[in-house]
Amino acid sequence: MAKNIKPRKDDYAQWYIDVIKAAQLADYSPVKGCMVIRPEGYAVWEAIQRDLDRRFKDTGHVNAYFPLLIPQSFLAKEAEHVEGFAMECAVVTHSKLQKGPDGKLAPAGPIEEPLIIRPTSETIIGHMYAEWIQSYRDLPVLINQWCNVMRWEMRTRLFLRTAEFLWQEGHTAHETADEAQKETLSILDIYAAFAEDILAIPVIKGAKSDAEKFPGAVTTYAIEGLMQDGKALQCGTSHFLGQNFAKAFDIKFLGRNQAQEHVWTTSWGVSTRLIGAMIMAHSDDEGLILPPHVAHVVSAIVPIFKTPEEEQLVRAFIEKILAQLVGPGELEAAKTRLSRDRIAGYFFDPITHQQIVVDWRDTRPGDKQYYWEQRGVPFRFEVGPRDVQANAALMKRRLDRAKETVQLSQLSPTWLRDKLQEVHNAMFQKALTYRTENTRHANTYDELKQLLTTHGGFVRCHFIPNRANEAKIKDETKATVRVIPFDQSNTPGKCIYTGEETTTEVLFAQAY
C-alpha cells in the first residue's frame, strides 16, 4: 500500500492530487490557478508534442508562432466568441511599475488599448490571415502553434483546468467549405489515433451539441474519454468555423471565378489536460501508470547487494544487461554523462530519448521499488546475487505487478519494445473494457437519471439536442451531452426528454 496516496474509493479527487505529487509531475505555484510542470510531467508533454507534431507535419501542417498579447478589440469582432471568452480573460492595462508616495510599486503608464492574454488565438491569427491570403493560390493555409494560453478559471485542478496551460492550436484556412470540413475531421482522426495508440485512452469521436460547442464555431467535433470515476473528459476538439471568423476579420481571396470570397477556417487543439486524462484513465492506488510510449523512463534496474564483492558482481552483470538493451556504444557514452544521486540513465531510444535507468542510490531496495512504481515506470528489473547466479533478472511489470524471470540471452531492444507494446495493449484493453462496462442505455428520462446517479459513466439514448432542454437536464442531473457519436445506429426511437421521434443518439455523462 502506498502510504502517501489516498485510495480512489475514499477520495478520488485527493487520489488524483496525491498521484501527481508522488510522481512529481507538477506542483502548485505561488500564483493561484497556475501550476509548475516539473521535469517528470514535462517529459510526458514532450512525448505528446513529439508524436503529435510528427502527425501534423505528415499531413502537411507547419508550425509558427503568434503573440501572447491580443488587442482587446480583436476579441469583440466575433459575437459568440467574445461572449464565450470575455469572462475569463486576463487583461493587460499598464506598461510599467512605479514607486508611489508610500514607496510601494504600483502599475503606471496605462496603455492606450488594453491587451488581453490569449485565451485562444483565432482572432490574432485571423487578423494575420487577412493580410496573407489574397488568392485561391494562397490556400490552404495549414498552420499550427505550440504555446501557452490563459483562461482565468474560478475553480482549477492540476492539468485538468488551470489558469495557464500549454497546448497546440491549429488554424487552417481553405478555399471551400468541403475542404475545411474534411480538414476538421481528419484532425479529429489524428487526435483519436494519438489518444488510443500513444496514451492508450479509448475515445469516442463525435460532434458537440450546440450548447457545448466552441464559441464562434459552426460545428465542434471532439474526442471524449471516460475516466475511472465514471466522469467524462473532453480530450481534444476540432472546430469547423465556417466563414464566421473570415467575415469577422475580412479574410477574403480572389477565387477561381474572379470573385472575392471569404475563406473557410478550422481550428483544433489539445492541451496539457491530456496528461490529466492519462493519469485518471490508467493510474491505480499505488500511483502513476505511464503508457509506455510517453514514459521517459521505460525501465528501472534496481541492484541488490550486501557486500562490495556482491556489488562488483551485480554491477558487471547489469552492464551485460545494458549492453544487450542499449548497445555497447550507448553504455560507453553514458559513462561521461552527469547523473543525479547515482541514478544512471541510458538512452534506449536515441530519437525519443526514452531511457533505462539504473538506481545505484544508497537507499533500501524497497524504497526504490516504491519510487519507480509511483513514477509509473512500465518495468522494473531486480538484479541481485541470485540473479547473477542464474544469468537472469527478475522483471516486474508496473501495470499488474506481474513478475517474470528473464534470461540474459533473451534481452534485446526488440524484445523490450515488444514488452512495452504488450503493456500498451493491455492498458488500452483495460480502459476499453471499463468504458464498455460503464456505457449504458436509457430509454426514458427517468432511466437516464437513475443510471447517472447509481453508476455514472456514459449513458446512451435517443435525444434531440436542444440548448434549453440540455440546460434543464444539466440542472437536474449535472450531466451534459458529451458527444453525438459518429457511430449512430440509425434506428428510430423517442427523444428521452421530449418524446419526439428521432434517430439521433447521444452520450450523456457528468464531465470534468
Next chain:
RNA sequence: CGGGGUUUAGCGCAGUUUGGUUAGCGCGUCAGACUGGGGGUCUGAAGGUCGUGGGUUCAAAUCCCACAACCCCGACCA
C-alpha cells in the same frame, strides 16, 4: 459576487479560553552510521515576519479593530 469556515515549519496539528522565560508535537526533508530481494533502525541537523497592518499592555500567537489570502457551499466555467 453571496453564505459559512480557516490562517502557527514543506504537510497535518497543539498552544489562544485565563497575555508571562528560548512557540512545541507528529509526519516529511537533509546528513552520517548500521542495514539491504517491497516504505528498516539509530544518531544528529535544518526549517517560523505565529496571514498583513494598526491598537491596548511592562509584556501579544494569545485581547481589540481593520484588511487580506485560502477552503467549503452556491453562482460562473470545459
